[in-house]
Amino acid sequence: MSQSDSNLQTARSVDLKFAGRCGGGGNLKNRVSGAGQDSVVVGQPINQATHPPMSAPIIPGINPISSKNDDAFDVFSMTGELIHKAVSIDSSDKEQVNTICEASYAAFKKWSHLSINKKVKIYSQIIANLEKYSVELAESHTEIGAAQWFADFSNSQIKIQVEHYQALLRTKQPGTLPVQPSKEDGETTADLAIVLKQPIGPVLAISPWNAPGILAMRAILAPLTAGCSVILKSSELAPRVAYLIARCFSETDLPESTVTLVHVKPNESAIVVPNFIANRRIKKINFTGSTRTGYEIGRVAGQFAKPVTLELGGKNCSIIKADVDDLPKALGGSLWSAWCHLGQILIRIMLFLKEVLHKLPKQPI
Numbered sequence: 001m002s003q004s005d006s007n008l009q010t011a012r013s014v015d016l017k018f019a020g021r022c023g024g025g026g027n028l029k030n031r032v033s034g035a036g037q038d039s040v041v042v043g044q045p046i047n048q049a050t051h052p053p054m055s056a057p058i059i060p061g062i063n064p065i066s067s068k069n070d071d072a073f074d075v076f077s078m079t080g081e082l083i084h085k086a087v088s089i090d091s092s093d094k095e096q097v098n099t100i101c102e103a104s105y106a107a108f109k110k111w112s113h114l115s116i117n118k119k120v121k122i123y124s125q126i127i128a129n130l131e132k133y134s135v136e137l138a139e140s141h142t143e144i145g146a147a148q149w150f151a152d153f154s155n156s157q158i159k160i161q162v163e164h165y166q167a168l169l170r171t172k173q174p175g176t177l178p179v180q181p182s183k184e185d186g187e188t189t190a191d192l193a194i195v196l197k198q199p200i201g202p203v204l205a206i207s208p209w210n211a212p213g214i215l216a217m218r219a220i221l222a223p224l225t226a227g228c229s230v231i232l233k234s235s236e237l238a239p240r241v242a243y244l245i246a247r248c249f250s251e252t253d254l255p256e257s258t259v260t261l262v263h264v265k266p267n268e269s270a271i272v273v274p275n276f277i278a279n280r281r282i283k284k285i286n287f288t289g290s291t292r293t294g295y296e297i298g299r300v301a302g303q304f305a306k307p308v309t310l311e312l313g314g315k316n317c318s319i320i321k322a323d324v325d326d327l328p329k330a331l332g333g334s335l336w337s338a339w340c341h342l343g344q345i346l347i348r349i350m351l352f353l354k355e356v357l358h359k360l361p362k363q364p365i
Contacts, residue, residue: 065099140238141238168225199228
């Protein structure tokens, strides 16, 4: 349910000391060589009067003030080569954050009242755009170190995500009738009660680099389907992926600024992110990344009584039990899960029960 603006303090700067990269899914040192060497020029050139021509393509933001900024930061491949530059918002100008948030709120008022049929049509347009940009989306993954199989897997999954949420739109119920408690005489305590679900408002979404397509798409679609507008902050390690994802939304009949994209310099996230959180138009924060950074985001959001959804760092467990039928298969599958995609899927083997150890083959699997 929506929060009252009166419960939120007015926007102000908050000191946020990030322990790691905002939206990071791991350590850059974990990423090995093998990035694609070819890159495709996307977006638009920055102001040539203030920025001389660069050999690397420029990745702009998609927001109301993107044309006003020309301060770009470098993005490198796994082998240390400059692959493109991303245009950052100005961390010293709080009015830029306010402009983006106000535009997002205006879009939210339009999007939340759009008919289900129109929303379903827009999701079909998003799917068509994903097909149009499928090659570039795959390249944007491989150039930062992902294997081709994972880039193709990401493309298939983000399409499935849109189809899934499109189906939810078609079946979404406007409200629910709660169970009525009964009195001793058998009568209910109320004649009628209904719980209505309402979108909360603009959502700040921060996604990491380890699965930049899948996680950025999820960060957008969940609140969007609920009727919210979304401001996506890209990972500074994978801004091109986020840019292509955002284009798939902006090149539809969505109200302008329903989905906006901002890039932020790596060393300025600690300034920009809290300014977004503090803005009165932001009603919720969705963050996927490191535990320490998530803690700081939660701490700042708590100062403004704003809800957060956090998916934080760490790895899951893979436990092989004593009654395993095919140990080589279980072991091989667990090892592949732990190390595929450079170990960034966050699954690992934690425990073998003692009863299983004698079943281990003498030869490598």
